[in-house]
Amino acid sequence: MGRRAEVVLTAEDRETLERWARRPKSSQALALRCRIVLAAADGENTIDIADRLGCGRGTVSKWRGRFAEHGLDGLHDDPRPGKPRTITDDDVERVIVKTLEETPANATHWSTRSMAAATGMSQSAVSRIWRAFGLKPHLVDEFKLSPDPQFIDKVRDVVGLYLNPPDAAVVLCVDEKTQVQALDRTAPVLPLIPGTPERRTHDYVRNGTTNLYAALDVASGNVIADLTPRHRSEEFRRFLNLIDRTVPDDLDVHIVLDNQSTHKTPSIQRWLIRHPRFHLHFTPTYSSWLNLVERWFAELTNKWLRRGTHRSVRELTASIRTWITSWNDDPKPFVWHKTADEI
Structure with a gap:
């Protein structure tokens, strides 16, 4: 001792x-x-x-x-000796450079197996290197550039309405969800049970279509909607009349919408002249993501339409109206955060 x-x-x-x-x-x-x-x-x-x-x-x-x-x-514990590294920094660099600058001869992108065969390393080693450097050759993201020559001006206009709306006015995001299909499965849907998800046939029967016009109030989240059998400037004009009847007369109406031809016909231009409180703000071409009503359409699709079954157009329209009524009972606005400069 x-x-x-x-x-x-x-x-x-x-x-x-x-x-x-x-x-x-x-x-x-x-x-x-x-x-x-x-x-x-x-x-x-x-x-x-x-x-x-x-x-x-x-x-x-x-x-x-x-x-x-x-x-x-x-x-604190002393560093413990372990097995020395078998993969050198040069090996790591070789995998990264090959991943970024080359493609295999028989494929458009690398897999862990093909990279392992090309470098003489193990598949797990390649996988660890890719994870460490955030490389995912199997994934691809898509994007679309707007060729609109007035892209910057239109973005500033629309985003300005979202972030700093005018006084004594209502800002509405308007668009059409066209060709909404009344789909029914070829066999009854089997309900959810413990251990088994809801089951349905992969094929379906088409029972007609309808067109949904919607105007989302940016401030409150409330939605003005109409369903029509056709999709023309005439239906759009009627929807504008519905908005005119719904919005109080003492408020200006600023409408964000896309560049569809039915929004710019002579009949629509004449209607706007007769209703000077209406102001149209067009999003840039290929920029539907700027219109907040598209986010509302996604809610409708994900929560109601995608897994719904409808045996007729009448049943479909009644179903959509029910969901819209439920939404308007407790509307939730979508809040825009990005400034035009950030975009």
Whole structure:
């Protein structure tokens, strides 16, 4: 038995050890070492500390000695030797460069198996390198650039309405969801049961279509909607009349909509002249994402239409009206965050 290591604590060391000993995120091993050092600093001998903390005497001697020699740093484990790296930095660089700059001879993109065969490395090694550098050759994202020469001006116009709407006015996002199909499955849908999801046939029967016109109030989330059998400028003009009857007369109406031809016919132009409180704001071409009503259409599709079954157009229109009524009972506006400069 060697001479017992003396443990002397500063006030700062004691505060740190006590915090580590009771901190929930500390490992149990580190908390035990802190308790050993605190007990040793209080004058307890090795045998008493071991008996009270339920550990071996050698453990107590080791950690009081480590603390006496190295301080707080001595309570942490030394780096443990392991198997040396078999994949060098050059191997990693070779995989990354090959992934980014080359393609396999028999495919449009690399897989972990084809890259492993090309580099002589294991598939798991290639997978780890790709994960570390965020490389996903099997995925592809799509995008569409707007060729609209007035893209910047239109973005500033529309986003300005969202972020800073005019006073004494209502801002409506208007669009049509055309050719909404009344679909029914070729066999009855089997309901959800424990352990088995809802089941339906992959094929379906078409029972006709309808067209949904919708105007989303940006401020309140309320929706003005109409369903029509056809999709022409005449139906759009009737929908404008519906908006005119719905919105109070003392408010201007700013409408965000796309560049569809039915929105720009002579009959629509004449209607706008007769209704000077209406102002149209067109989104750039190929930029439907700027129109917030598209987000509302996504809600309708995901929550109601995609898994719905309808045996006739009449049943479909009644179903859509029911959902819209439910939405308007508790409308939730979609909040726009991006500024025009960020876009």
